[in-house]
Amino acid sequence: MxxxxxxxxxxxxxxxxxxxxxxxxxxxxxxxxxxxxxxxxxxxxxxxxxxxxxxxxxxxxxxxxxxxxxxxxxxxxxxxxxxxxxxxxxxxxxxxxxxxxxxxxxxxxxxxxxxxxxxxxxxxxxxxxxxxxxxxxxxxxxxxxxxxxxxxxxxxxxxxxxxxxxxxxxxxxxxxxxxxxxxxxxxxxxxxxxxxxxxxxxxxxxQENKKTFIRRQKLLKNSYMINENMILCMLDNNIHKGSELAKIAEELLQIEDVEASFAIGHVEKGIIGISARSLGKINVEKVMKQFGGGGHKTDAAARVEGQSLSKIKIKIENMLK
Ligand SMILES: [Mn+2]
Missing domain, CATH: 3.90.1640.10 (inorganic pyrophosphatase (n-terminal core))
Structure with a gap:
C-alpha cells in the first residue's frame, strides 16, 4: 500500500x-x-x-x-x-x-x-x-x-x-x-x-516577564462560573493580544469543575476577541461559530466587530446558561 x-x-x-x-x-x-x-x-x-x-x-x-x-x-x-x-x-x-x-x-x-x-x-x-x-x-x-x-x-x-x-x-x-x-x-x-x-x-x-505574568493573574480574578461547568473571564478595556486571551482561557481550565472556558477582550480598536478552550466534552467550536469564528472542538476563537464587551458577555451567558 x-x-x-x-x-x-x-x-x-x-x-x-x-x-x-x-x-x-x-x-x-x-x-x-x-x-x-x-x-x-x-x-x-x-x-x-x-x-x-x-x-x-x-x-x-x-x-x-x-x-x-x-x-x-x-x-x-x-x-x-x-x-x-x-x-x-x-x-x-x-x-x-x-x-x-x-x-x-x-x-x-x-x-x-x-x-x-x-x-x-x-x-x-x-x-x-x-x-x-x-x-x-x-x-x-x-x-x-x-x-x-x-x-x-x-x-x-x-x-x-x-x-x-x-x-x-x-x-x-x-x-x-x-x-x-x-x-x-x-x-x-x-x-x-x-x-x-x-x-x-x-x-x-x-517563561515570560514578571509584569506580564502578574497582569494576567489580575485579569484572571475577573473570571466567574457561567453555569456548573463553564467559566468566563472578561478582560479590561485595554487592547490585548489574541495570544493573551488564549493563555487566559487555557489557564482557566485548571480550575476545579471547569469543562470549558471563555476569555473575552479588546484585540483591536472596535474588535472584541473571544478565545475558548475545552477539556474535550464540550464542543467550543460550535459556540465560536455562532460568533462567526471557528477552530476545533477543544480550541476555538472568534472576532466580533462593533460590539461592546458586556454585550458579548451577556450573549455568551444567555447561550450557555
Ligand atoms: Mn497545531
Missing part, C-alpha cells in the same frame, strides 16, 4: 525547491513541525525554506528562533523572499492549517507547482482547494505528532534543540499532555526525549 508519506517523499524528490509554510501568528506546533520536516527534506539534498514573519512573532517563537540559530543554520525566509523564489517546480508544504485565509502567504499557493497540506484541525469551510496531497488527521494531537511519525519511518534522528522545540509544540497543543493525548502522543514525546529534548529548555520557551 502506498502511504501518504511515500507519496510525499516522491514529491519531495521531484521538486526543485520546497517551501514550508504554516499559519499566521505561527505557534510552537507549526514551528516545531516545520523544523522536523526540514530535517527530513534536507537529507534528500533539496533546497528547503521555512517562511517566518517577524512582525507577527510570539515571544516563544522569538526565543525558539534564537536558540536554534545559535546551534545550526536553517533557511528562514520572509513572505517576499518566498514569492521571489516560487517557481512551477516549487513544492509548497502547508502545516498546521488548511484554510486559505489563515496561512502566512495566501497568494503563494497560486505561484507554486504543487501544494500539500498536513494538519490536525477539523475541516472547516474555505479549505484550500486544488491541493495535490492532503493529510488532515483530526485524531492526532498536533502537527508535530504527524511529523514525528514521518521521522520515525525515515529512521531519522534530529538535533536536541529541534527535539526540544517540537516537544514544546506538543505541550502547547495538548495543554501539557492533557487534551487529545493518546498512546501515540506519548510515543512521539518519547521519541523526542530520546533525541535529546530538554524539558528545562522547553520550559524556558514558555
Amino acid at each position: 502506498i502511504t501518504f508519506f511515500d507519496r510525499l517523499k516522491g514529491m519531495i524528490k521531484k521538486a526543485e525547491s520546497i517551501c514550508i509554510m504554516t499559519h499566521r501568528y505561527m505557534d510552537l506546533d507549526g514551528f516545531g513541525a516545520s523544523l522536523g520536516l526540514y530535517e527530513i527534506i534536507e537529507k534528500y539534498n533539496k533546497n528547503v525554506f521555512i517562511i517566518t514573519n517577524k512582525s507577527e512573532q510570539d515571544d516563544s517563537i522569538s526565543k525558539a528562533l534564537e536558540k536554534i540559530t545559535r546551534k545550526r543554520k536553517f533557511s528562514f525566509i520572509d513572505s517576499m523572499e518566498a514569492l521571489d523564489l516560487a517557481t512551477p517546480h516549487t513544492l509548497l508544504i502547508i502545516l498546521d492549517v488548511h484554510k486559505k485565509e489563515m496561512v502566512e502567504v495566501p497568494y503563494l499557493i497560486d505561484n507554486v507547482g504543487s501544494v500539500v497540506i498536513i494538519d490536525h484541525h477539523i475541516k472547516g469551510e474555505n479549505i484550500i482547494s486544488d491541493t495535490d496531497l492532503d493529510y488532515i488527521k483530526t485524531s492526532v494531537s498536533s502537527t508535530v505528532e504527524i511529523i514525528v511519525d514521518f521521522l520515525k519511518l525515515e529512521k531519522q534522528t534530529i538535533e536536541p534543540v529541534v527535539a526540544t522545540i517540537m516537544l514544546a509544540g506538543m505541550y502547547i497543543d495538548t495543554n501539557n499532555f492533557n487534551i487529545k493525548t493518546t498512546t501515540n502522543t506519548y510515543l512521539a514525546g518519547a521519541y523526542l526525549m530520546e533525541n535529546g529534548a530538554d524539558n528545562v529548555v522547553k520550559q524556558e520557551l514558555f
Whole structure:
C-alpha cells in the first residue's frame, strides 16, 4: 500500500525547491513541525525554506528562533523572499492549517507547482482547494505528532534543540499532555526525549516577564462560573493580544469543575476577541461559530466587530446558561 508519506517523499524528490509554510501568528506546533520536516527534506539534498514573519512573532517563537540559530543554520525566509523564489517546480508544504485565509502567504499557493497540506484541525469551510496531497488527521494531537511519525519511518534522528522545540509544540497543543493525548502522543514525546529534548529548555520557551505574568493573574480574578461547568473571564478595556486571551482561557481550565472556558477582550480598536478552550466534552467550536469564528472542538476563537464587551458577555451567558 502506498502511504501518504511515500507519496510525499516522491514529491519531495521531484521538486526543485520546497517551501514550508504554516499559519499566521505561527505557534510552537507549526514551528516545531516545520523544523522536523526540514530535517527530513534536507537529507534528500533539496533546497528547503521555512517562511517566518517577524512582525507577527510570539515571544516563544522569538526565543525558539534564537536558540536554534545559535546551534545550526536553517533557511528562514520572509513572505517576499518566498514569492521571489516560487517557481512551477516549487513544492509548497502547508502545516498546521488548511484554510486559505489563515496561512502566512495566501497568494503563494497560486505561484507554486504543487501544494500539500498536513494538519490536525477539523475541516472547516474555505479549505484550500486544488491541493495535490492532503493529510488532515483530526485524531492526532498536533502537527508535530504527524511529523514525528514521518521521522520515525525515515529512521531519522534530529538535533536536541529541534527535539526540544517540537516537544514544546506538543505541550502547547495538548495543554501539557492533557487534551487529545493518546498512546501515540506519548510515543512521539518519547521519541523526542530520546533525541535529546530538554524539558528545562522547553520550559524556558514558555517563561515570560514578571509584569506580564502578574497582569494576567489580575485579569484572571475577573473570571466567574457561567453555569456548573463553564467559566468566563472578561478582560479590561485595554487592547490585548489574541495570544493573551488564549493563555487566559487555557489557564482557566485548571480550575476545579471547569469543562470549558471563555476569555473575552479588546484585540483591536472596535474588535472584541473571544478565545475558548475545552477539556474535550464540550464542543467550543460550535459556540465560536455562532460568533462567526471557528477552530476545533477543544480550541476555538472568534472576532466580533462593533460590539461592546458586556454585550458579548451577556450573549455568551444567555447561550450557555
Ligand atoms: Mn497545531
